[in-house]
Amino acid sequence: MAPPKLRGALNIGFQLATTIGILAANLVNYGTNKIKGRYGWRISIGMAAIPAVIITLGALVLPDTPNSLIARGYTDEARRMLQKIRGTNEVDEELHDLVEASEAVKQIQHPWRNILQPKYRPQLMVSIFIPMFQQLTGINVIMFYAPVLFKTLGFGDNASLMSAVITGVVNMLATIVSIVVVDKFGRRFLFLEGGLQMFISQVAIGVILGKAFGASGVGEMGKGSANVLLFLICVYVAAFAWSWGPLGWLVPSEVFPLEIRSAGQSITVSVNLLWTFIVAQLFLMALCHLKFGLFFFFGIWCSLYGIYIFLFLPETKNVPIEEMNLVWKKHWFWGKYITDHDHQIGYSMRPMV
Structure with missing residues (x-):
């Protein structure tokens, strides 16, 4: 439903909603931790029912998209919905494109077989590497285990929960920054800048922890060092929130042509959830074994995915999805996988934007 020029900002709205939810959860945990007795954690878990109810009720009133209406044969209703969301009655050209795209969708067979063809190799690599690298930034180490991590570093119970709230606020505000600048500065710039900022902050965190606790993991950290550490974690979270957080979902949504989009x-x-699971399961064990070296480990991954973005990901800002094949065709590496015939086919099939 998003027009191409606003596609990035509107897509990142998804990530903004996620960060608001994370902040809300941190605030709930901080508040319920102050409840005396054994009921605080029960209230915290039980309140998760509130957004579930909102989602359920919201689904009942959520309008259908023009694409969905056309796919089910309701072309007139799709026209009216387009006029409503575009704010104009001049929607004939876009409606025609959507109808053509819907007809093309009905002709598509074997998307999983298609995506394995050499001409779709760049898109397949994006679908694997972008979500994998997103999780290997180490962000879920911070967001999942922030209270545990801060308590391990010497913060008290309430202080560790408050620190998690602070990182949640930074996460939300930095995502708003991404919404404002993503369609101005482009995807590659934010990927590279955010990766560099995360790399520097991860290395600095590792150095501070190494000096304070050493290889044994035993030591003390002064209040000043703890505050510096919290600041560096906020710098890291901000970098992720305006780069790899939202762009890890935005860029893959932009690069797939119609015939392989579902796959x-x-x-x-699937790759994102797989690596989320792997990182979540292995973090505590890795923290026990690697200690401060864990941050160097994630820092190395930051440098690796920076190289990947610099060499292999073209800019997708303001490129209509039906013209994305031309971007890959012009790329110094991926262009060799796409023939002129493949490019013409991709350009003639005008999918929905």
């Missing part, structure tokens, strides 16, 4: 998006989500 590509499925791979993206």
Whole structure:
């Protein structure tokens, strides 16, 4: 439903909603921790029912998209919905494109077989590497285990929860920054700048922890060092929130042509959830064994995915999805996988934007 020029900002609205939810959860945990007795954690878990109810009720009133209406044969209703969301009655050209795209969708067969073809190699790599690298930034180490991590570093119970709230606020505000600048500065710039900022902050965190606790993991950290550490973690969270957080979902949604879109998006989500699971399961064990070296470990990954973005990801800002094949065709590396015939086919099939 998003027009191409606002596609980035509106897509990142998804990530902004996620950061608001994370902040809300941190605030709930901080508040319920002050409840005396054994009921605080029960209230914290039980309140998760509130957003579930909101989602359920919201689904009942959520309008259908023009694409969905056309796919089910309701072309007139799709026209009216387009006029409503575009704010104009001049929607004939876009409606025609959507109808053509819907007809093309009905002709598509074997998207999973298609995505394995050499001409779709760049999109397949995006669907694998972008979500994998997003999780290997180490962000879920901070967001999942922030209270545990801060308590391990010497913060008290309430202080560790408050620190998690602070990082949640930074996460939300930095995502708003991404919404404002993503369609101005482009995806590659934010990827590279955010990666560099995360790399520097991860290395600095590792150095501070190494000096304070050493390889044994035993030591003390002064209040000043603890405050510096919290600041560096906020710098890291901000970098992720305006780069790899939202762009890890935005860029894959932009690069798949119609004939492989369902397979590509499925791979993206599956890889993301797989690495979320892996990082969540292994973090505590890795922290026990690597100690401060864990931050160097994630810092190395920051440098690796920076190289990947610099060499292999073209800019997708303001590029209509139906013209994305031309971007890959012009790329110094991926262009060799796409023939002129492949490019013409991709350009003639005008998918929905």
